[in-house]
Amino acid sequence: MTTATSNIRVERVQQSRLQDVDFSNLPFGKIFSDHMFVSDYRDGEWTDDRIIPFGHFTMHPASMVLHYGQAIFEGMKASVHEDGTPMLMRPEEHAKRLNASARRMMMAEFPEDRFVEAVSQLVAMDKDWIPPQEGSALYLRPYMYATDEFIGVRPSETYRFCIFTAPVGPYYAKPVRLVVEEKYVRATPGGTGEAKAAGNYAGSLRAVHEANAKGFDQVLWMGVENKQQIQEVGTMNVFFVIDGEVITPVTDGAILKGITRKMFIDILKGKGIPVSERLITIDEVVDAFEAGKLQEIFGAGTAAVVSHVSELQYRDKLITVPPVEERKIGPMLKRHIDGLRVGKVEDTHGWLVRV
Ligand SMILES: Cc1ncc(COP(=O)(O)O)c(C=O)c1O
Known part of the structure; x- marks a missing residue:
């Protein structure tokens, strides 16, 4: 018909x-x-x-x-x-x-x-x-x-x-183990990383394959010019919680402008939780871990909403993140988005469109 x-x-x-x-x-x-x-x-x-x-x-x-x-x-x-x-x-x-x-x-x-x-x-x-x-x-x-x-x-x-x-x-994904990717790059400012272009995903497969072979679930993508600079985790934007501050890398042309990322920033601001879009380096994360100030690492994206990170390997250093049960920010953000979608959380930002 x-x-x-x-x-x-x-x-x-x-x-x-x-x-x-x-x-x-x-x-x-x-x-x-x-x-x-x-x-x-x-x-x-x-x-x-x-x-x-x-x-x-x-x-x-x-x-x-x-x-x-x-x-x-x-x-x-x-x-x-x-x-x-x-x-x-x-x-x-x-x-x-x-x-x-x-x-x-x-x-x-x-x-x-x-x-x-x-x-x-x-x-x-x-x-x-x-x-x-x-x-x-x-x-x-x-x-x-x-x-x-x-x-x-x-x-x-x-x-x-x-x-x-x-x-x-x-999507009940178990917390993931990451490795800092130092051989392959996903994107650089001026490249195509800010576009959701199919080839970006093909280009990432070799790195993930090699990480899997070493027992990791995903890679943490790093900058090209500044090799210390953290970009994204797998196919998600990345968030860190260090000493009460929520940090996500600033979008510099190499990072996909995630819609979940943007909503997380708005939810956190609305709750008065300190949140920064700024340069974050692997050294800062290592230092925070060693000082006992690294509270959370998680990925943000439409599919899983939040993907908790349990461990991060950087060269010979293993950074362990506190267990999910002790975390506040990532679980709260996931509950917020999942709840919004079914009407359990009030849509104060006008994000939902009724069909
Ligand atoms: C490379 C990459 N980063 C981040 C994201 C998260 O974006 P969004 O929150 O819009 O799903 C995605 C998924 O679309 C992605 O492919």
Whole structure:
């Protein structure tokens, strides 16, 4: 059945796959909901916005994305409020960041109002796919890639923008063991680290593989010019709590401007907890540890919200962080965001959008 709602053409699945899904056991990123949004850029405009049954794309072998890597993405979540309303958190921020990534990679920007409309309509259609438990969510993956059938390095003139969704269970990640990465770099100011460009993630895999082989879960990325300078942890922004001060590296062009990071800073400021966006070096962390002042290290990002760090290896020094039960900031921030999504915490910042 094909219907037209707003400017988005809608083609529904004939038979939902929902009843085949075990919502009490959801592996991350492997189960996809019934529908997806697609739009195609050609002749200088985005055309044929549509929500269609989730399915495969066919691809030309010379499709430019496969050769020169113009591909960007976002990661966001829809939740369901206690009163049953589907909710999005800061969708306009994700729309803006997608376009910031598009500008950096010389790709076409997708209008922000159409992004928010597409996400809202897709989530409304597949709202029964949103797992209701606190900490669970419908993960949304907006992404864009170059589709010109052409060999030669230049920006593509055609693109596809797609959003699909995946129900994900509560993320009870155990605290992670990190190693300071001194061989590989993720990003440098002037590079592409501030964009959510697919190639950044491919470029990080070798470092993580080598860290895993040595028994670590993730790497702590360091600056290029100042090798002491801490950037991010894996694919998350990083926070330290030292002697009551919450510190996260200032975004200098090499760090992804995380939306969770920004919300954490605002929540902390709202509670009167000292929080600084500033340069933080590994030496400062080592000194704080040795002085007994290192209270917490955690990653911040949409998927896990908070990922606690238990240990950090720097050369021959093992920095151990107090157990999660003794921590205040990271657990409080996670409870705050998870609670906001289901309406248990009041949305004083106006971050939630009802669908
Ligand atoms: C490299 C990197 N840093 C940080 C983040 C956290 O960003 P956000 O809080 O917007 O999910 C992400 C995830 O999007 C990321 O890929």
